[in-house]
Amino acid sequence: MAFKLDRVDEVFPTPLLRFEVADADRLNRNLMKEIAARQKAEGGMNRSNRKGWHSERDLFDRKEPAHSELAQMLLRMIAQATKHYAPNTDFTGMEILADGWINVNQRGAYNSPHDHVGSFWSGVYYVQQPEDVEGHSGTIEFLSPHKALQGRGLIEAPITADKMTVRPKAGMAILFPCTLVHWVHPNDSETDRVTIAFNAHFRRRQPVGPGQAIRSRKR
Ligand SMILES: [Fe+2]
Known part of the structure; x- marks a missing residue:
């Protein structure tokens, strides 16, 4: 009996996008200066990070030039990614609500498994990423939202993977749905x-002045 494949739906996709920032060396040098100043001036917060420094969640309100430059660029990435996955959406009546924070992970520091449920997109920009390491040091690992399929190891494909590891580089940004569980392996380097x-995430634009198709504020 003959048959043909009639239709395939990729249901509940989990995109993981990677962006490469042009001229990242200049941006990162300036960010490092601004972050060093903030570490001196501010205390820190403990969230999913262990042995690290965690700033306030105020990236999108900061006035420092490099902070602000990065924040504006991240908003453009978020808009681009969203348009890619939802091209028919009319974004003109919407605004992006975003919050962001800095993690400084010294040697031995890591981030335990967590998600960012309550938003839409989550992401990370890499300002300084030690490269004098082996193994998993400093890598970010994403855990499958699906239960493992029997036969893992026999059938090796994205459909059977229970995790995905990414070794980031300075100047890279990654973006993924906020529900995706992830964690960061300990930093084995002397370099932070x-x-x-x-x-x-998006919301209907509140009545504001004209010309503000996209704006952000701290969540
Ligand atoms: Fe995270």
Whole structure:
């Protein structure tokens, strides 16, 4: 009996996008200066990070030039990614609500498994990522939202994977749905691992002045 494949739906996709920032060396040098100043001036917060420094979640309100430059760029990435996955959406009546914070992970520091449920997109920008390491040091690992399929190891494909590991580089930004569980392996280097994490979601634009198709504020 003959048959043909009639239709395939990729249901509940989990995109993981990677962006490469042009001229990232200049941006990162300036960010490192601004972050060093903030570490001196501010205390820190303990969230999913262990042995690290965690800033306030105010990236999108900061006035420092490099903070602000990065924040504006991240908003453009978020808009681009959303348009890619939802091309028919009319974004003109919407605004992006975003928050972001800095993680400085010294040697031995890591982030335990967590998600960012309550937003839409989550992401990370890599300001300084030690490269003098082996193994999993400093890598970010994403855990499958699906229960494992029997036969893992026999059938090797994205459909059977229970995790995905990414070794980031400075100047890279990654973006993924906020529900995706992830964690960061301990930093084995003497060099700090410096990252900026962020969340973003959309809402109907509140009555504001003209010309503000997209604006952000701290969540
Ligand atoms: Fe995270």
